[in-house]
Amino acid sequence: MVPTKANLTVPYFDLTAQYRDLRDEIRDAIDRVCSKAAFILGEEVERFEQAFAKYCGVKHCVGLNSGTSALHLAMLAAGIGPGDEVITTANTFIATVEAIIYTGATPVFADIDPATANIDPEKIEQAITKRTRAVIPVHLYGRPANVEAITRMASDHRFLIIEDACQAHGASFQGKRVGGFGHSAAFSFYPGKNLGAYGEGGALTTNDDEVAKLARALRSHGETVRYIHKYVGYNYRMDGFQAAVLNVKLKHLDEWTSKRQAFSSLYGELLADARVDLPQDSPEAECVYHLFVAYVEDRDRVRAALQERGVQTAVHYPKPVHLQEGLEHLGYKEGSLPNTERACQRVMSMPLFPEMTVEQVRHAASSLREIVGTPS
Numbered sequence: 001m002v003p004t005k006a007n008l009t010v011p012y013f014d015l016t017a018q019y020r021d022l023r024d025e026i027r028d029a030i031d032r033v034c035s036k037a038a039f040i041l042g043e044e045v046e047r048f049e050q051a052f053a054k055y056c057g058v059k060h061c062v063g064l065n066s067g068t069s070a071l072h073l074a075m076l077a078a079g080i081g082p083g084d085e086v087i088t089t090a091n092t093f094i095a096t097v098e099a100i101i102y103t104g105a106t107p108v109f110a111d112i113d114p115a116t117a118n119i120d121p122e123k124i125e126q127a128i129t130k131r132t133r134a135v136i137p138v139h140l141y142g143r144p145a146n147v148e149a150i151t152r153m154a155s156d157h158r159f160l161i162i163e164d165a166c167q168a169h170g171a172s173f174q175g176k177r178v179g180g181f182g183h184s185a186a187f188s189f190y191p192g193k194n195l196g197a198y199g200e201g202g203a204l205t206t207n208d209d210e211v212a213k214l215a216r217a218l219r220s221h222g223e224t225v226r227y228i229h230k231y232v233g234y235n236y237r238m239d240g241f242q243a244a245v246l247n248v249k250l251k252h253l254d255e256w257t258s259k260r261q262a263f264s265s266l267y268g269e270l271l272a273d274a275r276v277d278l279p280q281d282s283p284e285a286e287c288v289y290h291l292f293v294a295y296v297e298d299r300d301r302v303r304a305a306l307q308e309r310g311v312q313t314a315v316h317y318p319k320p321v322h323l324q325e326g327l328e329h330l331g332y333k334e335g336s337l338p339n340t341e342r343a344c345q346r347v348m349s350m351p352l353f354p355e356m357t358v359e360q361v362r363h364a365a366s367s368l369r370e371i372v373g374t375p376s
């Protein structure tokens with residue numbers, strides 16, 4: 001049946017179409033891993049590490065089993081531990097903050113710039129103390145944080161920058177890709193990310209030889225030579241299947257990113273006169289649109305009305321990290337981060353994935369425009 005506008009449904013996200021396109025290549029790649037029984041690390045992982053380092057324009061990539069592990073090892077490789085403070089945003093997935101807590105350090109939240117939803121450099125400045133050891137800017141929704149302003153502060157105040165690039169594969173700032181702006185960076189290959197594995201996956205990138213060496217040891221029980229353990233480490237290794245899938249998919253990433261950018265720009269045009277706020281793109285930053293978010297009043301009602309028109313949406317994130325029950329002990333209260341809290345009340349993610357059609361984008365955008373109206 002050919003979908004008509006009346007019955008056109010727009011899923012929020014769909015990975016099955018991508019598999020249909022890549023099926024033969026992926027099956028071959030998985031078969032290669034099985035034939036060699038190279039299930040943990042191995043050739044496919046090494047090949048992926050080299051290709052992804054090149055893609056990001058950095059010297060090293062260390063393949064891991066998740067973005068959360070990458071953030072944790074980034075913290076440890078920076079020497080962060082009890083008594084240290086790490087400044088980050090509460091407008092993120094909780095993993096950013098968990099990684100700080102794993103080391104015994106204290107997370108300190110700086111509010112966001114409402115125009116970009118990313119950490120506000122001025123608020124970082126206000127949060128710096130003698131204990132500040134690092135800042136984690138999150139390139140939220142694929143939109144690079146203002147790394148220029150943060151880098152300037154980092155040299156004045158002697159803190160390290162660790163990028164949370166888990167949503168920003170290939171995004172760039174002043175023409176340079178994220179992943180190499182700080183001491184190290186964390187990427188996630190969770191299936192729904194712009195570059196997704198077929199299970200859990202992540203990577204740490206860095207230009208620092210020592211950081212890479214330490215991360216390689218820590219991902220494999222602190223081992224430097226087989227069964228010689230220089231440190232107490234972790235089991236954070238990337239597996240062969242994930243690397244094999246990622247090797248196939250990395251070749252397509254730029255083409256998928258272009259689709260995301262084109263659909264986002266179409267959403268932007270179609271919503272230009274609608275009663276919604278959209279995050280602003282700086283001319284210095286190239287956003288890879290992990291998500292296309294819109295801020296609306298009465299968000300839950302708007303989502304329900306979209307659902308009635310066949311348009312699925314999601315919310316990233318409904319509750320900011322500083323107000324999560326698990327982090328109550330940090331002592332933040334409602335009202336501590338007003339811009340973050342307001343963003344979480346109004347934010348909504350529209351359907352966006354490279355395999356969707358222009359017709360679906362048009363239907364989703366025009367439905368939203370009808371529901372929220374246009375200021376007269």
Ligand SMILES: *Cc1c(COP(=O)(O)O)cnc(C)c1O
Nearest residue numbers: 066067068093095096166188190
């Ligand atoms: C996905 C994500 C993570 C965690 O990555 P996992 O691979 O799921 O562990 C961390 N930070 C941000 C901003 C993310 O979106």
